[in-house]
Amino acid sequence: MTDRLSARARETPPSGIRRFFELAEEMDDVISLGVGEPDFSAPWAARTAAIDSLERGRTSYTANRGMRELREAIADRATTYDLEYDPDEEILVTAGASEAVDLAMRALVDPGDTVAVPQPSYISYVPTVTFAGGDALPVPTSVENDFALTYEDLERAGAADADVLVLCYPNNPTGAVMTERQLADVASFAREHDLFVLSDEIYAALRYEDEHVSIATLPEMRDRTVVFNGFSKAYAMTGLRLGYALGPADVIDAMNRIHQYTMLSAPTTAQYAALEALDSCEDEVEEMRRAYDRRRRYVISRFNDIGMDCFEAKGAFYVFPECPPGWEDDEAFAEELLQAQNVALVPGSAFGEGGRGHLRVSYATGMAELKEALNRIEAFVEAEAER
Numbered sequence: 001m002t003d004r005l006s007a008r009a010r011e012t013p014p015s016g017i018r019r020f021f022e023l024a025e026e027m028d029d030v031i032s033l034g035v036g037e038p039d040f041s042a043p044w045a046a047r048t049a050a051i052d053s054l055e056r057g058r059t060s061y062t063a064n065r066g067m068r069e070l071r072e073a074i075a076d077r078a079t080t081y082d083l084e085y086d087p088d089e090e091i092l093v094t095a096g097a098s099e100a101v102d103l104a105m106r107a108l109v110d111p112g113d114t115v116a117v118p119q120p121s122y123i124s125y126v127p128t129v130t131f132a133g134g135d136a137l138p139v140p141t142s143v144e145n146d147f148a149l150t151y152e153d154l155e156r157a158g159a160a161d162a163d164v165l166v167l168c169y170p171n172n173p174t175g176a177v178m179t180e181r182q183l184a185d186v187a188s189f190a191r192e193h194d195l196f197v198l199s200d201e202i203y204a205a206l207r208y209e210d211e212h213v214s215i216a217t218l219p220e221m222r223d224r225t226v227v228f229n230g231f232s233k234a235y236a237m238t239g240l241r242l243g244y245a246l247g248p249a250d251v252i253d254a255m256n257r258i259h260q261y262t263m264l265s266a267p268t269t270a271q272y273a274a275l276e277a278l279d280s281c282e283d284e285v286e287e288m289r290r291a292y293d294r295r296r297r298y299v300i301s302r303f304n305d306i307g308m309d310c311f312e313a314k315g316a317f318y319v320f321p322e323c324p325p326g327w328e329d330d331e332a333f334a335e336e337l338l339q340a341q342n343v344a345l346v347p348g349s350a351f352g353e354g355g356r357g358h359l360r361v362s363y364a365t366g367m368a369e370l371k372e373a374l375n376r377i378e379a380f381v382e383a384e385a386e387r
């Protein structure tokens with residue numbers, strides 16, 4: 001063991017999701033509803049474009065900000081959400097939305113600054129705040145509001161003194177979405193207390209009841225918001241590592257200055273795939289969305305029948321049921337379910353405050369497997385109730 005590890009490296013905990021899956025990997029016949037990635041492959045046309053780019057020998061770096069043609073296509077696509085961004089100055093193509101999150105934290109957060117992070121939330125926000133030297137302030141959201149962030153949640157947590165606010169809707173891990181009205185309250189809070197907003201909208205295309213609304217489109221929000229999106233979820237391109245950030249020119253420029261030293265440019269092959277994805281793959285995206293929607297309805301109704309209360313998640317590909325009556329400890333429930341029935345779910349507490357007593361269930365899994373997993377969960381819950 002080296003004693004050279006930095007304090008930062010030593011203090012970075014393993015992801016609560018991964019740790020659980022290492023356990024599951026050691027077992028046979030496990031059905032995992034734990035992984036946050038599509039069970040589909042990227043649309044054929046996007047894959048073919050990637051292959052074609054390789055055959056043509058397009059294996060060099062691109063411009064730091066990403067291929068201009070791709071930035072234009074991204075700008076064009078953003079207009080479907082009423083977002084208007086200049087491809088030259090206000091868009092940065094990144095290695096996944098993950099890189100964009102990290103760059104934005106480093107571009108906007110100084111040591112001692114506070115970043116309000118609504119929870120439960122995706123696991124990378126708090127560590128990237130820490131890497132930037134900032135302090136994360138958890139802002140618990142609650143099942144009573146279907147995990148939408150409220151003005152009162154922000155007030156109660158003391159977010160008025162924060163510098164930056166993270167938003168993630170549609171949400172990982174809850175599947176929650178926010179309406180324009182709900183976003184308007186959060187926008188008022190951000191304006192009143194001068195918070196910059198980082199809005200992770202990577203699941204924008206996976207909405208099941210209504211259209212996605214971006215907080216950046218609300219009055220006076222554009223100049224204080226960076227929007228993240230990417231190709232991993234809607235286009236089932238997780239392994240291609242391609243995302244982007246949309247924001248005011250000065251912030252995108254600052255992010256690009258960090259990106260040019262740490263990444264140079266996003267993966268070239270993936271940029272060709274993404275360009276084709278935006279150009280010709282909307283039918284496939286819609287087909288996947290419909291498949292997720294069928295599974296979503298099925299899973300929610302099964303959990304409610306089993307007695308694990310599950311609010312109606314309207315976005316992403318997660319639901320967030322409560323542990324059944326008698327169980328408070330979500331980690332214990334997940335572990336015992338795994339041991340007894342070989343079904344892997346992620347304990348809600350892996351996603352921070354507000355997640356306790358819940359489980360994250362990904363329905364990015366085929367229907368046959370979902371049915372079998374729910375049968376097993378039902379058998380487990382019934383057997384436990386009889387004990």
Ligand code: PMP
Pocket residue numbers: 036095096097098099122168171172200202229230231232238241242243
């Ligand atoms: N944000 C959220 C909310 C996510 O769920 C994920 C992936 N699990 C990411 C960002 C990272 O996406 P990418 O593959 O584009 O880095």
